[in-house]
Amino acid sequence: MAKKTYKGRPVLPGELTGKALVSREPFNTTVSYIDNLFGGVTDKAPCTDSDNNELYGTDLSGMILCTPQTIGSTMGGIALIGVAELGVGPKAMLFSAHIDSLSAAGLVIEDVWNEKRIITIDQLGDEFMKSVNTGDPIAIHEDGTVEVG
């Protein structure tokens, strides 16, 4: 596939390569990690959002999430801290829209306090969301550039 490049805002910059995990619907953080947050599961992160047709049942451990935005509970930020501390949190979060304040709080706190960076880029644009597919090779760069393919 032809390589495409998108430029976003580096919220928590870093360099990373891996494969995309795509949720075209906004990713509901709390609902997706119910087994980790409330079910006692600590060795993997099965997506528990049964309405997320793309990710339901998929192990979210170490994912590079590509989604328009996260939604949901005001606990969403703390949820990200919780799964990161279990070792099953995302490696990177790539948003096509503006990051929401709840995720931003959790990601910044995890970065500052636990020194575990979940690389985060936002405002990558609708075109990014339209073209990226689960399994696509992803290369993230410090300046917020994301290469797909």
Next chain:
Amino acid sequence: MDRRQFVKLIPAGALASGSLLALNANAQDGKVQDKATGTSGGDQGKVTGPSASVKPGDYKEYMKNIHNPPGSDPFGLDEQGKGIKGFRAVGTGSNVKDRPDADKPVKMKLTREEQDILDGKQGPELAKVMKTVVEHGQLFGATELVELGGAPHSAMFSAPDYMDSCLTIFERCADAGLKAYAPYTINPRPWDLYNEEISSKEATMALDGYKLQNRLDKLHMRLGSRNRKAWSCTSYLPEVGNHPPLGTNVAWAESSAVNYGNSVLGIRSNRNAVAMELMCALIGKAPKFGLLTDEGRKAKWLIELRTKGEPNWGVVGAAIGFKVVEDVPYIVGADKYMGGKVSPESIVKLKMMGSATASSGAVGLYHVEGVTPEAAKQGRDLLAEGYQTYVIDDAELARVRGGYKNLWDDKNGKPTRVHIGCPHATFEEIRQWGVRITKALKEAKQEKVAIPVNIGCSRFVEEHFLDEYPILYRDMKRAGVTFTNICILCFSGLAGFGKLERPVTNSSKARVYTNARLYDDGPLTQIIVTGEVPS
């Protein structure tokens, strides 16, 4: 999770002397002349109710029992649990997506003292607190920090297992001697083992669900919280006392408190994520963006209320929340029902409407023409350029209400519990319900409410009510009404409870978060007396 037997305690014994039927007539009007202390009376017996089982880690059961809300505040899902199409709230209570330079990095200008703190001159923990607050604010365009006044309000109020790492972070702050800039209030606790009508098995269920609760309680005390009587989602009420003066900057969490504070008190707070509000409290500052700015407080929606009579304010709020999501609405046509001012009577309506805008949407601030302080002063100058208009008439409210589904497992079952006080009830609200309930029981020649009636409120408000209306308070208690300072949502949201209970409520917010069905005050009073859903 083991199969649980749901045991309700309901009053069953004969009343001692001074029964409801022998009430002082004045008490029926809610104005008690005799303020003598009421005496307790009545035996209690146990009645076994329905039961249910939930398997460990069974998220489907869990989700079924916490009842996916349709709004944006809790989960951003519709009533079928599907993601809301096009939902893009950024969660600040003020829409930042339209900020023209949102893609450009922002560097906050710090004072010398702030920079020193960031550089670690007051210790590594405070430096991390400052770094967290600054970095978060810069993401939303803040170029400076503002001093916070009044007192903080925290929504970090329940502690399941996953809170462990978050508690550890704040325990590091407490170990370093950090405290909030002022003694603060907190949302209500998720259980009430003293007053709530629950069995020992249910109490065990609550203790299992919130295993780290005592650790959280202790943490808050170390960080400078007020005592547990001040744990209430309506901490802004005069009895509780966290009501900073107009224009004060704060960094609160709890959607309904932020919504009320911004709108009715005229203070300035963004909708903060749980944990971020405590970070701001420890530093005594917050990033200036969104609802902390004049521009962010402008209304992008004009809401024209055109109902023929007084509407259900919770449904009005839900309609607004669904429509504007997180933008600021300016509401006209409501002032005539509110006496044209903020008063004990109107704050009941404002609280019900506002909390619904914040639970069916993510509204952090609304203006009511001729009532709320900024609207009273600035009028329609508060409307932003290019604002949109939304008309709410009886047909629109019927349409919104028609979308409310019956989420009871047994859809035709009888109600099992009445929830009043979400958000926590005000003094006037309790008085009104006391009059309604005791009057209706008297007319029905009945001593007891038919099903448990829980009134959630701060202990300070309950004590105020007891002081002013001791006979009415006594008669409510004798009739079986329970006063509790629990969070009704946490109580009903516990895994398993949704399957056990068929609650009814007057709260549009409680309807969103739980399986409770919403009723107007008249039908709800009928349910309290008969235990039956009105035909």
